[in-house]
Amino acid sequence: MALFSGAASARIIPSVSLSSSSRAFFSLSSSSSSLECLRSSPRISHLFLNQRRAEVRVSSGGYGTVSAPKSFASDPDQLKSAREDIKELLRSKFCHPILIRLGWHDAGTYNKNIEEWPQRGGANGSLRFEVELKHAANAGLVNALKLLQPIKDKYSGVTYADLFQLAGATAVEEAGGPKLPMKYGRVDVSEPEQCPEEGRLPDAGPPSPADHLRQVFYRMGLNDKEIVALSGAHTLGRSRPDRSGWGKPETKYTKDGPGAPGGQSWTAQWLKFDNSYFKDIKEKKDEDLLVLPTDAALFEDPSFRVYAEKYAEDQEAFFKDYAEAHAKLSNLGAKFDPPEGIVIGDSPNAGAEKFVAAKYSSGKRELSDAMKQKIRAEYEAIGGSPDKPLQSNYFLNIIIIIAVLAFLTSLLGN
Numbered sequence: 001m002a003l004f005s006g007a008a009s010a011r012i013i014p015s016v017s018l019s020s021s022s023r024a025f026f027s028l029s030s031s032s033s034s035l036e037c038l039r040s041s042p043r044i045s046h047l048f049l050n051q052r053r054a055e056v057r058v059s060s061g062g063y064g065t066v067s068a069p070k071s072f073a074s075d076p077d078q079l080k081s082a083r084e085d086i087k088e089l090l091r092s093k094f095c096h097p098i099l100i101r102l103g104w105h106d107a108g109t110y111n112k113n114i115e116e117w118p119q120r121g122g123a124n125g126s127l128r129f130e131v132e133l134k135h136a137a138n139a140g141l142v143n144a145l146k147l148l149q150p151i152k153d154k155y156s157g158v159t160y161a162d163l164f165q166l167a168g169a170t171a172v173e174e175a176g177g178p179k180l181p182m183k184y185g186r187v188d189v190s191e192p193e194q195c196p197e198e199g200r201l202p203d204a205g206p207p208s209p210a211d212h213l214r215q216v217f218y219r220m221g222l223n224d225k226e227i228v229a230l231s232g233a234h235t236l237g238r239s240r241p242d243r244s245g246w247g248k249p250e251t252k253y254t255k256d257g258p259g260a261p262g263g264q265s266w267t268a269q270w271l272k273f274d275n276s277y278f279k280d281i282k283e284k285k286d287e288d289l290l291v292l293p294t295d296a297a298l299f300e301d302p303s304f305r306v307y308a309e310k311y312a313e314d315q316e317a318f319f320k321d322y323a324e325a326h327a328k329l330s331n332l333g334a335k336f337d338p339p340e341g342i343v344i345g346d347s348p349n350a351g352a353e354k355f356v357a358a359k360y361s362s363g364k365r366e367l368s369d370a371m372k373q374k375i376r377a378e379y380e381a382i383g384g385s386p387d388k389p390l391q392s393n394y395f396l397n398i399i400i401i402i403a404v405l406a407f408l409t410s411l412l413g414n
């Protein structure tokens with residue numbers, strides 16, 4: 001792992017402060033009792049924390065002196081390059097939804113009642129291990145890991161925990177969602193034994209969906225507003241019966257992809273991040289769109305409904321609350337190195353024309369030129385034009401006239 005690599009990094013601890021505090025410890029180390037006494041002094045106890053960090057660096061990195069520079073959990077330059085590679089991946093695979101789900105399922109195991117890392121779960125990269133990928137709630141996420149692995153292999157200075165969150169955040173933004181106030185520097189767990197036990201993620205069809213959502217998300221330290229806002233991520237993606245057991249095998253919106261065809265989406269334009277998830281659940285107008293019991297609960301429970309109604313009306317309010325909640329979710333349980341995290345800022349080409357995943361959403365695609373010509377020919381054959389559509393009752397009028405004429409003829413005949 002790259003945690004203690006000597007690779008160049010823009011975020012190096014100033015060696016002066018480290019070495020000077022460390023030298024002080026070495027001169028003091030002859031007297032363990034005075035050390036203990038100093039350790040407990042609130043004014044300087046933080047220096048001992050630094051000492052521990054320096055000692056760890058020496059033993060793990062094999063550097064000759066405690067003042068040797070150290071990279072943090074992830075390297076900022078590599079994070080930025082990885083983000084560009086993720087954008088390329090999104091352009092070619094349309095995998096925005098599954099990458100978001102991967103990041104959420106790594107973070108969503110967090111238990112605020114457990115203090116120790118990594119037992120508390122959360123965004124620590126544990127979802128890369130087979131034992132956790134095999135949890136029922138994670139069915140299909142191995143595909144997301146496979147997509148990201150080449151990027152991980154290319155950037156040894158990016159932890160899995162960061163890569164999962166970077167991928168999810170980039171996917172939201174690239175699908176037209178809000179800019180997320182993310183930070184990086186998450187430390188990875190190192191072995192499968194550090195994975196959380198199964199059962200920490202929500203179930204889509206529990207006996208009492210609203211109570212269940214509260215039980216699971218309150219355990220993560222999230223509130224009703226955050227539950228509703230985060231559920232809005234279902235504006236993207238599909239559910240597949242062969243993975244979660246929920247949804248139809250295919251619908252008019254998913255049968256042609258993009259990406260692997262099939263599944264049932266919550267919205268018609270399921271690669272476009274907007275507030276249509278809330279609008280569509282509220283209107284319940286299309287049998288081809290999915291509403292899980294936990295989605296329906298957002299409009300049934302009085303406290304959830306306040307937010308769900310608001311987001312259905314006001315996309316800006318949804319984007320603001322979603323951005324805050326997503327960033328909070330992505331930090332749950334994470335151990336940051338450096339402790340304050342690393343902010344990588346905007347892409348250099350942020351101003352350039354954005355890839356809009358929405359353009360590729362099924363069910364709303366532009367007609368091909370050949371199809372337009374075919375439609376025009378059909379219209380012209382019956383004397384109309386696609387630019388000036390026929391009156392809807394055109395044929396009905398003709399039939400009525402014929403019927404009236406036939407009736408009159410028969411009267412005259414009598």
Ligand code: HEM
Pocket residue numbers: 096097098100101104139140202203204205213230231233234236237238239240241243244245246292294
């Ligand atoms: C509120 C409780 C939640 C439940 C019960 C739930 C349940 C589900 C289920 C059953 C699927 C279908 C998986 C499949 O068959 O492949 C799914 C997909 C998805 N979920 Fe959730 N989810 C919840 C919350 C969230 C949150 C908080 C996020 C993100 C912030 C999220 C993001 C997604 C995305 C993007 C997909 C689509 C994945 C794809 O198309 O491959 N979900 N969810």
